[in-house]
Amino acid sequence: MSPDRYGDTAGVVPGRPEGRAVLRIRALEPYSSEFTSEQIGVIADIAEKYGSGIVHVTPRQTVEVPDIDNSSIGKIAELLGACGLSLGSTGRHMRNVIACSRWCLYNAVPVSDLARKLNSLHAGRVLPGKMDISLSGCDFSCVRSRTSDIGVIARADIELTDKECKKCSLCVKAPLGCQVDAINLSDGGLTIDRDRCVRCGFCSNICRPGTIEVRSRSFDVYVGGCGGIRPREAVFHKSLDSEEALVDELGRILDRYAEHGWEGARIGDVIEKKGTSFLEG
Ligand code: SF4
Ligand code: SF4
Ligand code: SF4
Structure with a gap:
């Protein structure tokens, strides 16, 4: 395990008790947060044999195994590599790209495969500072897209069709319909307040007759x-x-950040100093 240019090794962090390491584990396939049962079994075996039998799930959807002797790390890396797992998502390396689960009903666009693609393209890349990318399937932003270095929120623009509204009112309110009171249903018909609408698409999911559809x-x-x-x-x-356009743009943003950032700077620090114009061009 060779140290990177910052003197740390990807996926290995000093832990407690002193002298014991914590290993951070990610999967590129399927991708971290969707480990296969075989991969979970391998992690469990490693925790039993080399650690204290404990694993921890991190906020960025990776798994940590604490209480590891440094002399075991090479062997553990081999075991992980044999089933598509690797150490990573620490320090100034590109962190694990996280995303909403693919089975959440509210996804305006499922984003799990996008996370897999971005992880495959950029995992392990060394950047000026920590880089978190978070992909949300709708405006609820369960993976905290608005407080990530780069956050993505999928949107669904809706339209009213000429299919008859049955006035069931399911689209009007939470839990299944509109969460932001953007839909008004009256004797005069149904209207959408476009200023309030956050383009989540919930109303189209629940509308059986197809009166509201995603445009x-x-x-x-x-x-x-x-x-x-x-x-x-x-x-x-x-x-x-x-x-495709999103993947290209995120790659471009990472390149611009690598070019304009300085050691230890998050991309927000670069924006504070230079404004957002460095992201263009
Ligand atoms: S942000 Fe939306 S799509 Fe993602 S998990 Fe939350 S509710 Fe589901
Ligand atoms: S798409 Fe707009 S109108 Fe429909 S539920 Fe979401 S916020 Fe409300
Ligand atoms: S869910 Fe569809 S049918 Fe029901 S009130 Fe809304 S638009 Fe009309």
């Missing part, structure tokens, strides 16, 4: 957010209408 889907990109000791909300960057 188009897109991805809003936010940059510069973070949590931690000095939390910061990400700023809206741009909206993209295809997965």
